[in-house]
Amino acid sequence: MGTFRAVEFDEFGAPEVLHVVERDVVEPGPGQVRIRVRAAGVNPVDWKIRSGLLAGVRETPFPYVVGGDVAGVVEAVGPDVTGYAVGDEVLAATGRGGYAEVVITDVATVAAKPAEVGWELAATLPVAANTTYAVFDEIRPVAGETIVIHGAAGGVGTVAVQIAVDLGLRVIATASEANHDYLRGLGAEPTTYGDGVVDRVRALAPDGVDLAYDVSGHGGARSLVDLVGDTDRVVTIADFEAPEYGVRFIRGIDEEKVSDRLTAAATLAAKNKLSVPIAATYPLTDAAEAHRVSAEGHVRGKLILLP
Structure with a gap:
């Protein structure tokens, strides 16, 4: 063969x-x-x-x-x-x-x-879409809510921002300043991560943040808990220490849902809603x-x- x-x-x-x-x-x-x-x-x-x-x-x-x-x-x-x-x-x-x-x-x-x-x-x-849809199964976003996506300019973050926008969420995305125009083009409101991120996000969303998705790790999940107010609707795919303070670590491996998740992402891509x-x-x-x-x-x- x-x-x-x-x-x-x-x-x-x-x-x-x-x-x-x-x-x-x-x-x-x-x-x-x-x-x-x-x-x-x-x-x-x-x-x-x-x-x-x-x-x-x-x-x-x-x-x-x-x-x-x-x-x-x-x-x-x-x-x-x-x-x-x-x-x-x-x-x-x-x-x-x-x-x-x-x-x-x-x-x-x-x-x-x-x-x-x-x-x-x-x-x-595949990985980015399957993981993001698995995360959203956990934190249950509703159109009109505000989500913070931490570390949004990489492959997973790029997909997560666009899926969130398609679901009708207001997206605040953290990334280095060099990526802010890029994220605006995806429909997000960018801000920088690091010291002071909680204050910067609160300035953008004075009425509060409903849910948060940590893509990059580096301890960012702690700040996301401060912003959301509890751990129930905060998840990470990158911070292995986050479960120590109540934040769920998501792997997206429930195989029975994978095909449907990939189909959903591919359909968005075919409609030029996901790139x-x-x-x-x-x-x-x-x-x-x-x-x-x-x-x-x-x-x-x-x-x-x-x-």
Whole structure:
């Protein structure tokens, strides 16, 4: 059946531990599809896994292939799979294995890619959209409410702002000043993070903040609790210490909802209501460089690998 290239690592460490290997192509099992990857997204969680930062909270059996964002073409379907056929264009939140030319994933993690949505844009959506919709399931936004999205200019924040705007929320977004015009273009009201952020947000929203979503970590969840007034409608996807003071950490892994969430995001993208700038693209062999750039923390939008 041939082979395919994947980027894996056998030990935690710097980007240099990533290396390209050849793996055998295998058939998908029951409830699975095999996807020929056209584009794969790079997320901060990828280099956090590679470096060992998440070793205590996430199982990482070696050799390991990171990458939860893929877009590509179905090239085989497993037994009992309905709804997808060979040749279908899809996007998927694979959880792992995305840094490869081929990935096998459960059909529950897959959604159809609309023809209007290009490969690179499709590959920006799965992790960010699935995570954001999981967060919103927890904090239950209602049109007309005010949300603070902390660290809003990266790939997840960009998607979160646009989904929130589509839901009718007033969005206050924290980011470095260089990203403020960008966030205004997405429909948010930006302010800088760091010391004094609570006062700056209260100046923008003197009637209060209803809910908050921490994308970037760095202790920001504490300030969000001060703004909202309690922990019930504050969540984080980046601050592992936040549960110590009552803020929920969301992973977005309830698989039965993934396909519907990706479909919702892809539909918004097809209607030009959801877009993500591509900060840079890299060949699969340059995954280590993509990790270096991502870890610097100044990416606006998304980094993409092109197998």
